[in-house]
Amino acid sequence: MYTTIFDCAESNVRSYCRHFPVTFSSASGAWMVDTDGRKYLDLLAGAGSLNYGHNNPLIVAPVIEYLNGSGIVQSLDLHTVAKAEFLQAFSDSILAPRGLTYKIQFTGPTGTNAVEAALKLARKITGRTNVVAFTNGYHGMSLGALALTSNPVKRAGAGVALTNVTFLPYDGYFGPSVDVCDYIEAMLTSPGSGIDRPAAVIVELVQGEGGLAAARMSWIERIAGLCREIGALLIVDDIQAGCGRTGSFFSFEGSAVQPDMVVLSKSLSGLGAPLSVVLIRPDLDIWSPGEHNGTFRGNNLAFVGATAAIRCYWTNGDFARSVQEHANVLTRELTAIADSTDGEASVVGRGLITGLSFRSVALADQISKRLFENGVIAETCGVHDHVVKLLPPLTISSTDLSFAIDTLREVVASTLGRPAQVDAA
Ligand code: PMP
Numbered sequence: 001m002y003t004t005i006f007d008c009a010e011s012n013v014r015s016y017c018r019h020f021p022v023t024f025s026s027a028s029g030a031w032m033v034d035t036d037g038r039k040y041l042d043l044l045a046g047a048g049s050l051n052y053g054h055n056n057p058l059i060v061a062p063v064i065e066y067l068n069g070s071g072i073v074q075s076l077d078l079h080t081v082a083k084a085e086f087l088q089a090f091s092d093s094i095l096a097p098r099g100l101t102y103k104i105q106f107t108g109p110t111g112t113n114a115v116e117a118a119l120k121l122a123r124k125i126t127g128r129t130n131v132v133a134f135t136n137g138y139h140g141m142s143l144g145a146l147a148l149t150s151n152p153v154k155r156a157g158a159g160v161a162l163t164n165v166t167f168l169p170y171d172g173y174f175g176p177s178v179d180v181c182d183y184i185e186a187m188l189t190s191p192g193s194g195i196d197r198p199a200a201v202i203v204e205l206v207q208g209e210g211g212l213a214a215a216r217m218s219w220i221e222r223i224a225g226l227c228r229e230i231g232a233l234l235i236v237d238d239i240q241a242g243c244g245r246t247g248s249f250f251s252f253e254g255s256a257v258q259p260d261m262v263v264l265s266k267s268l269s270g271l272g273a274p275l276s277v278v279l280i281r282p283d284l285d286i287w288s289p290g291e292h293n294g295t296f297r298g299n300n301l302a303f304v305g306a307t308a309a310i311r312c313y314w315t316n317g318d319f320a321r322s323v324q325e326h327a328n329v330l331t332r333e334l335t336a337i338a339d340s341t342d343g344e345a346s347v348v349g350r351g352l353i354t355g356l357s358f359r360s361v362a363l364a365d366q367i368s369k370r371l372f373e374n375g376v377i378a379e380t381c382g383v384h385d386h387v388v389k390l391l392p393p394l395t396i397s398s399t400d401l402s403f404a405i406d407t408l409r410e411v412v413a414s415t416l417g418r419p420a421q422v423d424a425a
Contacts, residue, residue: 016044019368020377027054030393030400032377041404043378045391048208048240048353051267052309053393059270059308066304075298077106086303089310094249095279102262102279105287108294109274109302111239111265112140115202117292118261118278119144122200122233125284130196132188132232134170134203136210136383139237148202150210151383166195170207171219181222188230200233200261201226205251205350208240211357211382212349212389217255224257233260233284239276243267244394246351247324249314260284269302270309323394326401327351330390333405337412344416348387355389356412357382363415364388370411376404 006017022034030053032040045051052059067073072080087104095102107114123129133139133148140146146154147162155162168187169180187193201223206214227234236259241251243266252259261284265276274296313319331347331354338345338356344363345356358364361384368380368388381389390408392401 016047016379019379020044020372029053029056030396039375040372041376041400041407043376043390043392043404045393046272047266047379048243048245048391049266050272051243051245051394052270052313053395054272056271056395058312059305062308063271063301063304066301071304072300074296075300076295077297080298080300080303082300082303082307083298086307086310089307093310093314098250098253100258100279101282103282103285105278105280105285105292106297107276107278107292109265109276109296109299110140110142111263111276112142112145113294114239114263114265114276114278115139115145115148115237116142118202118235118263119148119200120292121261121278121280121284121287122235125233125286126199126231128197128199128232129164130166130198131164132166132168132195132198132201134207135167135173136170136207136213137167137202137204137237138207138209139202139204139239166198170203170210170213171215172213181219184223185226188226188232197230198232200235202235202237204237204241206241206246206353208353209381211387212353212355214348214350217257220252221256224259227260235259235261235263237263239263239265241350241353244313244320244323245353245391247327248320248351251350267309268306269299270305271302273299273302273305275299275302275306319394323352326392326394326396326398327354329398329401330354330392330405333409334390337405337409340418341412341416345412349389352390352392352394355381355387356408357387359386361386366415367408367411370415371407374407374411376407378408 024032025035026033030042032042071082105117107117119131136150137148139148143158146158147165150167168184171180173180187195203223205220206212224234236252238251242264248254260281262279269275334347334354334356338347345358348357349355364380364386368378371378379389381387392404
């Protein structure tokens, strides 16, 4: 019914809506509803910005109460009660229990702006210009972040040279039998490699847009060691894999790595409102006041939502455990589905940022389309769009997760022309 206005009035740049061409009118928890009243299980989750589901009442209620009480909505970087409460909750319940002491920089509201800030700061600190990024990495669409992003279609949109970045192979880039660490070490440490000493190395522990490759902890630990050796700062981009996605608040938990900086965004506000931060090792916080400004650094509705999300889900380990339990179920079932495809599909990702990688690009696209026809929203990702990506809300119920798995199993089987293998477990 509304399609025409989008076709007529909205820029050609729109993309997700082309894959899921209905008009959505409401959403609650893991479900979205279109204008015809059809329900869809949302495994896109705002590309990772809706980890706690749509309109989670535990998060929305305090935000409504705040608005009704004449709470300040926008405050630049002025001190507000809402910001103070967020800083306190984040420090007490996220940083302190993990032995982390980061300073928190609020940037412009997008993830890409937080990446820009981290890049600027790393270059300022080290006096170096080059930055190392990894194959299939994605860090955003503004020029500095785009230079770190490997996707050729996105890069082509820049219109200028994307410079001062060296790409090195991500863990597993040449297959499981090639350990790229020796190569990376040689390229970063040997004077003959031709690579300028980098200000920073930026890395995602699960490549959210680039195909869901997940780095081994031993790999990231070795990269961190190399960074120390060559005086480069380690920036973990946890914009998509953070905020609980992998089963712990940060994706690097469980490794010995303490990044020099972490960029966070997407689900930080709890309700899908924009909020982005750079976490900075305290001794590295050498910004001059106002050096990375931005009007929308004071989104107080996002602060209130973020505080509520932390208080509801992160004051003890229960939520993380439930995410891990769901993730175990999903991985087990995805493995069974992949096993039924005669090597056509394999499981990628970690925690609840996971999916099936297909040898045939056309298959991934068909499966995403058929899932949608069957009431499940799941996008494709990867440089060839060959991965069906599953990002369930972390708060998803076991029943809804089973529905997602059953639908995927049937769709994969019917698309490949094989009977669905129902897992007896
Ligand atoms: N880094 C990562 C890992 C991301 O997944 C994204 C968004 N998909 C970004 C950076 C950029 O965030 P934004 O789209 O909010 O600018």
